[in-house]
Structures are given as C-alpha cells and as structure tokens.
Amino acid sequence: xxxxxxxxxxxVACSAAHADPLPSWNDTDTKSAIIEFVxxxxxxxxxxxxxxxxxxxxxxxxxxxxxxxxxxxxxYYALDILREKAQADPGILSSDVxxxxxxxxxxxxxxxxxEGLIExxxxxHAAITPADFETSASExxxxxxxxxxGMAYAEMTYQPMVELLRYLRDEGFATYIVSGGGIDFIxxxxxxxxxxxxxxxxxxxxxxxxxxxxxxxxxxxxxGVTFIDDKEGKxxxxxxxIGKRPIFASGNSDGDFxxxxxxxxxxxxxxxxxLHHTDGDREFAYDRDGHVGVLxxxxxxxxxxxxxxxxxxxxxxxxxxxxx
Numbered sequence: 001x002x003x004x005x006x007x008x009x010x011x012v013a014c015s016a017a018h019a020d021p022l023p024s025w026n027d028t029d030t031k032s033a034i035i036e037f038v039x040x041x042x043x044x045x046x047x048x049x050x051x052x053x054x055x056x057x058x059x060x061x062x063x064x065x066x067x068x069x070x071x072x073x074x075x076y077y078a079l080d081i082l083r084e085k086a087q088a089d090p091g092i093l094s095s096d097v098x099x100x101x102x103x104x105x106x107x108x109x110x111x112x113x114x115e116g117l118i119e120x121x122x123x124x125h126a127a128i129t130p131a132d133f134e135t136s137a138s139e140x141x142x143x144x145x146x147x148x149x150g151m152a153y154a155e156m157t158y159q160p161m162v163e164l165l166r167y168l169r170d171e172g173f174a175t176y177i178v179s180g181g182g183i184d185f186i187x188x189x190x191x192x193x194x195x196x197x198x199x200x201x202x203x204x205x206x207x208x209x210x211x212x213x214x215x216x217x218x219x220x221x222x223x224g225v226t227f228i229d230d231k232e233g234k235x236x237x238x239x240x241x242i243g244k245r246p247i248f249a250s251g252n253s254d255g256d257f258x259x260x261x262x263x264x265x266x267x268x269x270x271x272x273x274x275l276h277h278t279d280g281d282r283e284f285a286y287d288r289d290g291h292v293g294v295l296x297x298x299x300x301x302x303x304x305x306x307x308x309x310x311x312x313x314x315x316x317x318x319x320x321x322x323x324x
Contacts, residue, residue, distance in 0.1 A: 057248035061179035126223030137188035155322025180230035234259035272307035
C-alpha cells in the first residue's frame with residue numbers, strides 16, 4: 001500500500017477509535033462515569049473485566065428512553081382506539097369509566113384506579129392478534145400527535161439514550177427494555193426506535209390464548225392483566241425473561257428503584273443510573289410530585305448507593321431523536 005494511502009487508513013482507524021460514542025451528551029461527570037464503567041468492564045486484563053455473556057443492561061422505557069408526560073403514551077393510544085371503536089359501536093361504553101375515557105375526562109377515568117384502566121384495556125387491547133395489535137400501535141405512533149409538543153409520538157425518544165444503547169451494544173452488551181408498559185405495545189416499536197428486538201423486551205403482560213379453529217393456528221390477546229412489570233415486579237420480570245442479574249440498570253422513577261437496587265447489589269462492577277427530568281424548556285421538569293414518574297426515594301438514596309443521576313438540562317445537548 002502506498003505511504004499516503006497507508007497514512008490515510010491509519011488516520012481513519014484512529015479517528016474511529018477515538019470518535020465520541022455519546023455525541024449528544026455534554027462533557028460532564030455523568031458522561032465520564034458511563035464511559036469509565038464501560039471501559040472497566042470491557043478491557044481484558046483488568047480486575048473489573050466482565051465477560052460478554054454477563055454484560056446485560058436493562059432500561060425502563062417511559063420517562064427513560066422516551067417521554068411520559070402528561071400521561072403514558074400507551075394510555076393515549078388506548079383512548080384513541082376506544083373512541084374509534086365507540087364510534088362504530090356506542091354500546092361498548094357500558095360503564096362510567098368507559099364513558100369518561102371516551103369524553104376525555106381523565107379525572108373521571110382515573111377515579112376507579114387500576115380496575116378502571118383494565119376496563120379500558122379490555123376494549124382497546126383485546127380481541128386482536130399480537131401481530132395485528134403491533135401493526136396498529138406502530139402506525140399510531142408514527143402518525144398521532146402528542147398533545148403538548150405536536151410531535152409524532154415516535155419522534156419523542158431521547159437521542160442521548162439511543163446513543164447510549166448503541167454504545168453499550170458496540171461494547172458487547174445485550175440491551176433489554178424492562179418496562180411497566182405493555183409488552184406487545186413496546187414490541188411494536190422497540191426494534192426500530194432503539195435497536196432492541198422483541199425477545200429483549202420485558203413488560204406488563206395480559207391474557208393470551210391459542211386456538212386452531214378451522215385449521216388455522218391463532219394466538220389472541222384476551223384482555224386483563226396477568227403480570228405487572230413495575231416496582232418489585234421488575235426484578236421478577238428480569239428473572240422470568242432474562243434469567244440472570246444485569247450489571248447496568250437505568251430508570252427515572254421510584255418505580256425503577258427495585259430494579260436498580262437488585263442490579264447493583266450483585267458482586268463485581270455495577271452501574272445504576274436515574275434520569276432526573278430537570279429541563280422544563282426542552283422537555284418537562286418534574287420529580288417528587290405528580291402522577292407520572294415520581295422520583296423521591298431515588299433522589300434521596302442515589303448518592304449513598306453509588307448511583308449516577310442524569311441531570312437532563314445539564315448533561316444533554318439534545319433531547320429528541322425527532323427533528324426538534
């Protein structure tokens with residue numbers, strides 16, 4: 001190879017090796033802590049080295065990988081589907097909760113708590129195959145508009161977190177979503193949005209059934225909830241689906257506390273991280289109060305547990321993967 005060509009190839013190789021793996025993260029202690037941890041567990045010969053099969057990273061979704069205010073995106077989807085079905089058959093509005101949901105009365109809808117939400121799920125998420133449901137959800141995410149930002153919901157993933165997922169995979173990690181959201185809903189977009197395939201999604205599960213009537217094998221979503229992947233359910237969901245303790249866990253609320261606690265209690269190097277929503281100008285500012293993404297215990301105990309807190313306003317130069 002000619003000397004100039006050899007020099008150019010070396011320059012390209014060196015540039016790639018030193019390229020910033022997290023370009024949407026500002027050069028703060030948070031970014032340094034992430035890179036230092038990854039270097040420590042991926043460098044052969046170090047006492048902190050972790051073999052690739054044990055490099056498992058788990059991420060909450062709502063409020064961690066995409067936005068969650070003023071309500072979970074899956075709830076907006078459920079309400080839109082409910083209204084669509086009610087237009088075709090008003091008779092499905094058989095309870096006060098369903099009538100409130102159809103009217104956009106969030107207070108009335110939430111009055112019945114979890115039982116009321118299950119009623120809505122039984123209308124909007126049932127009597128459909130998982131494949132048809134995922135098609136419906138992915139189309140809705142690409143076209144429906146968020147009530148505050150006006151962006152498509154699919155555009156409201158966090159660019160810094162997408163970069164982090166890619167960086168971890170480039171360094172031999174397996175990345176999983178562990179979310180309180182419905183597993184089929186998340187599977188409808190996780191691969192395209194985050195590069196996470198359906199089999200690496202852990203989420204809340206509903207009833208499903210199998211039949212082979214008329215010689216056609218079919219799985220149906222039947223409504224209801226069989227497993228809630230939230231709070232103490234998250235470590236349980238991890239063991240059900242993954243089968244081993246992660247070494248890296250990231251969330252944003254006290255609903256993720258048990259997942260971080262269990263992850264960082266293991267032997268060897270561990271990394272726990274919470275996203276603190278401090279940017280009311282570019283996103284939403286919230287923590288200790290509210291109905292979504294409440295973060296109290298995590299803020300109080302992160303330092304003593306050695307967890308890293310992302311300050312969205314200070315640590316991120318960019319928020320959305322979308323055009324804004």
